[in-house]
Amino acid sequence: MLFRQATRADVYEIINLLANDKLGKLREILENPLPDQYYAAFEKIVTDPNQELIVLEDDNGTIIGTMQLSFLQYLTYQGGIRAQIEAVRVREDQRGKGIGERMFLWAIERSKERKAHLIQLTTDKKRPEALKLYEKLGFKASHEGMKLHF
Amino acid sequence: MLFRQATRADVYEIINLLANDKLGKLREILENPLPDQYYAAFEKIVTDPNQELIVLEDDNGTIIGTMQLSFLQYLTYQGGIRAQIEAVRVREDQRGKGIGERMFLWAIERSKERKAHLIQLTTDKKRPEALKLYEKLGFKASHEGMKLHF
16 A cells, blocks of 8 residues: 555545545535536645645555645644644545554654644544544544534 | 734734643743744744734734634535634733634634635633633534644
8 A cells, every 4th residue: 555645637536535425425526527626726735835635545556545634833832733634535445444544643654754743633523433543543532623614 | 903914023922822821831931032943933824825823902002812824725625725723812811801702703704705614623622611602603513623642
């Protein structure tokens, strides 16, 4: 398996993964070709040095996972950097094999390389199975994750 | 009262606000002059077009509040931008006057101007009084906010 930065050629498959999910299917538009706004968003992400859009390939070069890491500079914690994970998906036919855990372990190492002092995420309370994985990895549910949709 | 982008000359007062807090006092180093890493962090924040470090001045030009807004581009939600609020503080002698609420209302409007589709934050479960304010403003505690400190 190979972790690498996503390229423009990966965008369709990433959206396919994002849309193939009980919450994601309500949010995304999976058409071929994709709506332009996905490519516009991709360009903004990959040209931002504080963002990493990651894909995981299996040995055949098939994309089986994706996640986005953001490295956020704050004044808090003596000018610390926080790593944040969002938009994590494992391909449906590859779930239950520990791939999500391998992705998070990779993200933790990557965040240490980038000198983050912590890694954070929010997880929908409607995904209790995900919460268990994060706790196993050492994450503490110390905060409420609050959202206001416009 | 005036909301504006922070300048280098504001950094000491911002750290003073961040440190004057039951959690913040354990995390920050308030010395005069400040440790260099605060200024290095400040430069990274203000040169990043996706970050806004905000201060609130009273009519005398005294800084009475601070917050940091991040505008995060994702592929999810059809290539949407999320606004995120972190490092919010109101000066101790100004608390209980609705200033926090005014800051959040300003942040919500600013996030709409920046074309965000939602605004998010995490709040420490040890701050129950903050949770009530966020719920009043329309935030939903739909997620667990999980942190892993290195």
